Amino acid sequence: MAKANSRALALRLLIDCLERGQPLDRLLAGNVALGQLETRDRGFVRQMVATTLRRLGQIDNALGACLDKPLKPRQADLRALLRLGAVQILFMAVPAHAAVSETVALADGKLSPFRGLANAVLRRLEREKERLLADQDAARLNLPSWLWSSWASAYGEAMTRHIMAVQMEDPPLDISVKEDPEAWANRLGATILPGGSLRLTGGSGEISALPGFAEGAWWVQDAAAALPARLLGDLSGQRVFDLCAAPGGKTAQLILAGAVVTALDQDAKRLAVLRENLGRLSLTATVVQADASAWTPVEQADAILLDAPCSATGTLRRHPDIAWLRRPSDIAKIVTLQQKLLVRAAKLLAPGGTLVYAVCSLQPEEGPQLVDSFLAERSDFARKSIQPEELPGLENLITAAGDLQSLPGHLQELGGLDGFYACRLVNQG
Template identity: 45%
Template sequence: MVLSGAQRHRSHAGSRHVVDDGAGTPGLPARRAAARLLAAVVDKKTPLDGLTDDEHGHPDYRALDQRDRGLVRAILATALRFRMTIAALIERRLDRPLPANATALAHILHVGAAQILFLDIPDSAAVNLAVVHAKSDPRTERFSGVVNGVLRELVRRKARALPAALAESTDAPAWFIERLEAAYGKDGAAANLAMHRVEAPTDFTVRSDPDRWAEAFGGFVLPTGSVRVPHLDRAVPDLPGFEDGQWWVQDAAAALPARLLGEVAGRRVADLCAAPGGKTAQLAVAGAKVTAVEASANRLRRLSGNLARLGLDVEIVEADLTKYAPATPFDAVLLDAPCSSTGTVRRHPDVPWTKSPEDILKLASVQARLLSHAAAMVAPGGLLVFSNCSLDPAEGEDMVAEFLQGRTDFSRDPVRPGEFPGVDDFINARGELRTTPAGLPAEDPSRAGLDGFFAARFRKSAPG
């Protein structure tokens, strides 16, 4: 029996009674969906994006209206972003730890605590719905008193307990912290972890006149030229310029790798692993003759839809990159390779909980193969840019060193200070691009930071 310091709830194992499923309780379907999706992320390592896809997501999520879907996304992002802080606060209000098999109970508590501690939801509603939720599930019905006692204690103590818990926690699993510290040192890791707690702003790449769009959106222009809106108060399709394709959503860091190809007007450029199409769009707007290659049919549809809205003429190829062999080599190739996405935790707080060190090493192996195939598509004298949104050197700096080892046909083409605005702070000693969530510092964290990205540029040897 799990005991709460605030209340003890006893039940007799042999008693028989009907569990009230809570049908018809307003707000309960959203909390149930949140708990079930949290279980899928934490227990089964299922990426959150797929679970919350409007067309193919979890059935409990798709059964909700748009308002409740938004609530579920907010609860899940918060519960994952502050997972260790929430766990510590719950644990301190239990006389004994939850049983190892009481995962359903733990998820109900985390969903309730996320609302109480961080979201603008009445405490009474968060507590009462969590209790009803617990009572409606045969696995947790006998612990409904524990849920009530723990969450009410959180309500009473949060003003003092929450700041202390935040100061003591890093809100990331141990493996993730260890790899960050190995790559960036304790201070660097701490700075990045602190930014992971801050919801990411919305960045836009615009065709022209960034000052105009910054004013229209209520944002500002970053040194790199992206337009940033810290707190977007409208749906993206409702913004001016959406219908006529004047801009697209793209993190400021994600907008940098395509710029490493320099002047591309009139040149044949391949964008490999191209979906959702932000980099393809950059290259096409700059005048390149772009071939966008994507293996996934679903992602290809998204790519095609985005380019159609933007009115861009691009050759789109559905192909497995390892089997794709263009008739003529390209003047330049951009490979933004699939990776662990550890640089996008601000936007995807499920990543540390769905990935592992083993996943990083497996993905690094995939990237090495893709990079080798991409290199074969570059014409003599042409450029190759390799990039991804990982913070881990195994998928970045180490990957480049491995690629260049023993090769005579490619050499580094270092990114140089002053090459384009805003890039200097992100160039490492080898001329590679490395951004982190702690980059672009600002007094207001909601205006600061960017995704963690790595990019390196190579030039293929010319004949003679």
């Protein structure tokens, strides 16, 4: 299919995501039109959409400077069309003439009367892009005000800017290997990060075509996401519950650590992915479809990993739509669910057992504040502080309270990390 069709698909994805509030992952999963494109064109679509979402504030600011009057709220399709053209001109290596002409060509049907406007705005944008970009505060523009205020309050403005410097870039590919990371690093041309994850940069192409994928030697997992499972320590022969387990990266870690794992999730489609991943890796776990907040197993667990559903604000570079689809009111609803899950997980843990609570969120309400509230009501549970020797090379991720908090600004010289919070709790009952 031609690049023009690629742009048409990208336009539809942007409209469905930003104007209709549909998560990008859901739009991409099983997308028939995307699957019919050549590999190169699939990458082009993903790059256009993802870069638009990462740089949306800058794009809208630049377009606003090139429009004689603001677009009306009902002009959603025209807004998406201009954004699509703008991202190619401002942030992608697309020749300006192609970016303008091919984007304007998409203005058919009800957009036909606006071809002249689109052409004029995009050509002006191309002429003035250097000045417009130079005048922008990219970090501030590309983050909604409520998130900026939250992060600046929790981490300071300087760290918030470091976070955004990472969030605005394409993410690297991090993988966890079953064994022999040095050999796989050499074979894949990867860097071994502190913590043991392998990182590939510079574009890896189709993941399934990389050496070792088909034979199940490794799986994709952000370096920060690989840390919480390691906080459970020696799991040899222990009965471990992995709650909210899909898509299974942490489940694989627990199995390889010697645990007897029950992996639980209530989403049937995500559990299918977990089963597929475990099958490819030749790993075995008991897989259960159930709501973790109401599940009643026959026996309690020796250890539990609760990677709770969250706002996922620590993963904006991988899921850039989250910044624009989340609302401040969402956080309170999410926290209520997390509290319910943590209380239930505590009931499922045997006396003397260890529970790790984790979220890929940068919101304090979902992390340290939630744990502190839990501990204030539960004298039978106590925090077990993480020690520096447990995270060699990543000691700066340990908070004053002894928890784990990775920020995208951490390891910035190596490409950054996803934002993750984890706390280790012990049942003293």
